[in-house]
Amino acid sequence: xxxLTQYPSSLSASVGDRVTxxxxxxxxxxxxxxxxxxxxxTAPKVLIHDASSLESGVPSRFSGSGSGTDFTLTISxxxxxxxxxxxxxxxxxxxxxxxxxxxxxIK
Amino acid sequence: xxxxxxxxxxxxQPGGSxxxxxxxxxxxxxxxxxxxxxxxxxxxxxxxSAISGSGSSTYFADSLKGRFTISxxxxxxxxxxxxxxxxxEDTAVYHCAKSHMYSYYMDVWGKGTxxxxxx
Numbered sequence: 001x002x003x004l005t006q007y008p009s010s011l012s013a014s015v016g017d018r019v020t021x022x023x024x025x026x027x028x029x030x031x032x033x034x035x036x037x038x039x040x041x042t043a044p045k046v047l048i049h050d051a052s053s054l055e056s057g058v059p060s061r062f063s064g065s066g067s068g069t070d071f072t073l074t075i076s077x078x079x080x081x082x083x084x085x086x087x088x089x090x091x092x093x094x095x096x097x098x099x100x101x102x103x104x105x106i107k
Numbered sequence: 108x109x110x111x112x113x114x115x116x117x118x119x120q121p122g123g124s125x126x127x128x129x130x131x132x133x134x135x136x137x138x139x140x141x142x143x144x145x146x147x148x149x150x151x152x153x154x155x156s157a158i159s160g161s162g163s164s165t166y167f168a169d170s171l172k173g174r175f176t177i178s179x180x181x182x183x184x185x186x187x188x189x190x191x192x193x194x195x196e197d198t199a200v201y202h203c204a205k206s207h208m209y210s211y212y213m214d215v216w217g218k219g220t221x222x223x224x225x226x
Binding site: 001032034036038042043044045046049050055085087089091094095096097098099100101 | 142144151152153154157166167168169202206207210211212213214216217218219
């Protein structure tokens with residue numbers, strides 16, 4: 001199985017900050033990576049797919065980059081509604097495991 | 108509008124079994140792979156299982172093989188997850204999710220159904 005290591009596990013930031021979350025795969029997954037946002041008590045929501053493609057309706061302050069084994073999610077200017085937990089997921093091969101998650105908190 | 112609604116969760120004793128359902132609407136159900144993802148209280152997302160659009164191919168998390176069965180009834184637009192020999196560690200919210208047609212990320216999620224395993 002492909003292992004995903006996501007870091008940091010938690011992050012404190014302020015409104016307006018630029019933040020980056022990383023995800024490393026244990027083997028080459030091309031660009032078969034998605035990023036999800038989850039707020040407490042709600043279902044996850046896809047933000048980025050195919051490593052860098054913005055899902056329809058997602059604000060442009062979210063962006064993704066990377067290919068192969070190293071990927072990043074960047075939020076260019078944090079908004080109050082962005083404080084949530086973020087997960088990466090690979091869909092290159094089964095099992096479609098997730099990273100451990102990054103909890104983004106208000107500083 | 109694409110919609111997924113899970114049901115079938117509840118309080119179950121250890122060793123018991125349960126069948127979860129996911130009713131789909133707003134898309135051609137048989138054309139898309141579907142998955143189950145669970146989240147234990149205070150924990151991260153755990154992918155559980157997936158099934159192809161036709162139902163001919165199924166996939167499971169390595170740690171869950173044997174106790175979980177995934178199936179679908181395309182005539183009823185419904186996805187199922189059957190869990191046997193339930194354990195306390197199966198306590199979680201179980202979400203169903205639709206895969207994108209070409210890239211298998213999960214583009215639509217249900218709100219989930221809660222399974223609690225306790226005596």
